[in-house]
Amino acid sequence: MASYRYERDIDPADLVPEAPRQYTRREKWKNWWDYNLKWVILAVVCVLALVLFLGQATSNTTPDYNVALVSPYAPTEETVTALQERLAQYGTDLNGDGKVTVTVNTYIIDYSDDKAEDYLDIATATKLAGDFSTGTSSVFILYDPAGFEQSTSALRYLDGTLPELDNDSDWWNMVYRWTDCPVLAGLDVDADFSDYYVGVRGVWDEDIAKALAGSDEFWQALTAGAVSTVEAEG
Numbered sequence: 037m038a039s040y041r042y043e044r045d046i047d048p049a050d051l052v053p054e055a056p057r058q059y060t061r062r063e064k065w066k067n068w069w070d071y072n073l074k075w076v077i078l079a080v081v082c083v084l085a086l087v088l089f090l091g092q093a094t095s096n097t098t099p100d101y102n103v104a105l106v107s108p109y110a111p112t113e114e115t116v117t118a119l120q121e122r123l124a125q126y127g128t129d130l131n132g133d134g135k136v137t138v139t140v141n142t143y144i145i146d147y148s149d150d151k152a153e154d155y156l157d158i159a160t161a162t163k164l165a166g167d168f169s170t171g172t173s174s175v176f177i178l179y180d181p182a183g184f185e186q187s188t189s190a191l192r193y194l195d196g197t198l199p200e201l202d203n204d205s206d207w208w209n210m211v212y213r214w215t216d217c218p219v220l221a222g223l224d225v226d227a228d229f230s231d232y233y234v235g236v237r238g239v240w241d242e243d244i245a246k247a248l249a250g251s252d253e254f255w256q257a258l259t260a261g262a263v264s265t266v267e268a269e270g
Contacts, residue, residue, distance in 0.1 A: 147183025171247030
């Protein structure tokens, strides 16, 4: 039993538990990345090895453009195929193989789930992290642009400028609605993208800039004539 003197000398303020620290979105992403780095590296190595093997086996060249579809809803194979074919009409042959090809990479993530920001499914998180680190996708088709930008800080502004570090919460200045873009709204695909948005990746690194060379012209072609109707929330 504690002595009276011990109990008397206790400051009541010392008994109040400290409030848990609230981490920023970048700190949360960094913590996740640090914890899973070895798995990400292993997965990326395995994927690259598989891609190299398949590339040698089939003699296929890399696509001219990669587009990421980030949504809580998985698209059908028919939708992905249709998107790839329709989007390719607005690109150029960057790799010199005589045709224009677009690959749509799908990432099924629900940012409305509280766990999604901190505990992303390891497979999807690894794929998306690998996409960012290698400079794979340039254009992003997003169901939840606010959640995406809050978790990744990957987009640039529509005027081409880059947001400052930890000062990119105005996601509405980084995306068009799908329906804002005459080209995209006119695509003949077997899916309704009217609730989706499109944004383009920001480039802060020279190696990523090289990997995405030529993609800006593709983005401009897809968003030709677009006028944003996206507004700040609240």
